Amino acid sequence: MNSPDNADSVPLSTGSGWRPSDVEGVSIARFEQVIGALRTVQDRVAGARAPESELVEAAKKLDEISRFLAEFQVPHSEQVAGHLDVPGRGQSLVPAFHVDRADDDSVSGRVSFSRFYLGGGGAAHGGAIPLVFDEVLGRLANAGGRVRSRTAYLNVNYRVITPLDEELTLEARFDSEVGRKRFLSAELRKADVVLADAEGLFVALRAGQP
Template sequence: MRNSSPYDDPTLGLDLPEPERSPQAEPWPRTAGLNGTGGSAGDGYGEMIARLRGFLDHVAAARLDPATMAALSDDLGAWTERLADAAVPEREQVFGHRDDMPGRGQTMAPALRVHEADRFSVRGTVRFGRYFLGGNGAVHGGAVPLLFDEVLGRLSGSGGRSRARTAYLHTDYRSITPIGPQLDVHGWFVSEEGRKRVLRAEIRHDGVLCAEAEGLFIVLKPGQP
C-alpha cells in the first residue's frame, strides 16, 4: 500500500472563498471600470463572482447521479436564458473589468490578492481551487501561465502606461504547484525599451519555487485593437 498524500484528500481546494465585498488591500491604481461601467465595490458583484468560483470548484469535484445532472442542467439552462437578456457589447461588460476587485472580477484565472504594488513590481497571494486541478493535487499546467499572463499583463499596463499585448510568455515549471494552499506571487519589470517591455514573475509555496516566467509585451500603436 502506498503512503497517503495530502493531495489524496477528495475535498482538496473546496473551501469556499469569502465573498469579495470590498476592494483588496493596497490595490493597483484602479478606475471605475471600462467606460465607467464598473460599478461600486459594494454592489454585490464580488460576492457573485466568489460564489461562482466556489461553484466551479464543486462542479469539478462532483460525481453526480443522472437525476442531479439533469436538474442542474435545467437550472443552468434557465439562467443562460435569463442572462442572455442582459448581454452588452464588449466595451460595456463588467466581467474582467473590475479593477477594484481581486482577479478583476472574473473566473478565467484564479484571483490574485495584491499586498504590495508600484509601477515596477507587484506582490500578492493566490489560491488555485479544485477547478484548476490537473491531477494528483497539482495545478493544471495550462493554468500556471494563465495566471502569469494575467499578472504580468496587468503590471505592464499599470501606472498610467499605454496598453500592451503579450508577444511571448515563457514558463518554467520548477516543482509542483499545489491545489488548495495559499501561494506567493511576485512580478516585476526587467526592462523597457521603446515599445518592448520585458517582465518576470514567480510562484512560490512556503518559499519553494513552483514556477517562473518571462514575458515580452509590445505597446500597441494608435488604432491597434
C-alpha cells in the same frame, strides 16, 4: 480567498491599474458576489459525481440562470467582467490574484488554485499557471499610466508541482523597457520554494491598435 482586497491598505500609486474602479450603474461588490458564486459552482461541478437524475436537475437550474441573464447581454466593450481592477478582474477564468503590495514597477500578492484547476494527481493544471502569470504581468506592464500593451511571449518554467487549495505567493517585476518592448518576470512560491517562474515580453500598442 473569496473576499475582495482592502484597497486602502495597499500602497498603490495613482493610475497603477490595481485599484478597484467604479462602473456606472453597477455595484462592484454585488458583481464580485456573483463571480464568487460562479467560482464555487465551477469547483462543485469539477468535483461532483452525482446520480444522473441529479445531474439533469443541476443542468436545468444552470440553464435557468443562463436564460435569466440573457436579457442583460451587452457588447464586450460595455461588460463589467474583465474590466474591473479587482481580484480576477471580475471573471472566473483565471484564479483570483489578491494584491498585498503594488507600485508601477512591481507587485506581490496571493493566489490559490481551487478544484476547478485540477490537472491530475492533486496538482494544479499546467495550463492554469501561465494564465495567472499572464494576468499579473500583463496588468503590471500597463500600470502607471503606460500605453496599453499585449503579450508577445510568455516563457514559464515549472520547478515543483503546484498544489491545490493552498495559499501561494506571487511576485512580479517590470524589469526593463526598450522602445515598445517591455520585459517582465515573476515567481510563484509556496513559502520559500519556487514552484514556477516566468519571463514575458509585452509590446506597447501603436496608436489605433485595438
